[in-house]
Amino acid sequence: MLPKHVAIIMDGNGRWAQERGMPRGEGHRLGAESVRRAVRRARTVGVKYLTLFAFSTLNWQRPTEEVRDLMDLLVRFLDEELPELIERGIRLVAIGERELLPERVRAKLEAVEAKTACGGDMTLVLAVSYDGRRDLVRAAQRVAELARRGVLLPCDVDETILAGGLSTADLPDVDLLVRTSGEVRLSGFLPFEACYAELYFTETLWPDFDEAALDAALADFSRRQRRFGRTAEQTVALG
Secondary structure: OOOOEEEEEOOOHHHHHHHOOOOHHHHHHHHHHHHHHHHHHHHHHOOOEEEEEEEEHHHHHOOHHHHHHHHHHHHHHHHHHHHHHHHOOEEEEEEOOHHHOOHHHHHHHHHHHHHOOOOOOEEEEEEEEEOHHHHHHHHHHHHHHHHHOOOOOHHHOOHHHHHOOOOOOOOOOOOEEEEOOOOOOOOOOOOOOOOOOEEEEOOOOHHHOOHHHHHHHHHHHHOOOOOOOOOHHHHHHOO
């Protein structure tokens, strides 16, 4: 059984570099290579949606130089990967508060989104300047505005209405959520969309996360029994 939607918290770039006496930026640079490997492998095995936690809204608190390097790395990654995304039929979508991003980063994201919009083999989602709780608040504000205008009644509000206000409104729920580096927490990543996801934690630092590491996560998922509130017997009966 292959997950349709895989989400990854790419953690451990800085630690990888520090353990080797290197600048944190070197860890981020090699982490970009791991992104390339993960995207290619996911597309090859048939994953339809791959969401990567690239930059949290909390990351704006990091040193100015590190944030600038991360933004530069993102723009360079998008420039370098655009031809392959088009060739492989991969659509790029960005989620998060893009209004907080530098203009050059917003412009690059929008340009790549437009140029890959017809990609039908896989959707690559970059969570940039993203925080799940803030996204939920924004969705609730949109619902509240509809209620204020009389478009919705309180009894009309359900999971579908709320989900429609999220930045992930056009994406399916997450099936498998992976976090690298040995940390065992979600850090505000897709709290609504991943509420029934299978969780997979690995000690591997993100720059060391290769095709075999992704395959191991997918293999672990294939052995899980997803119940969605049903008993084990009901799940087996439903196939």
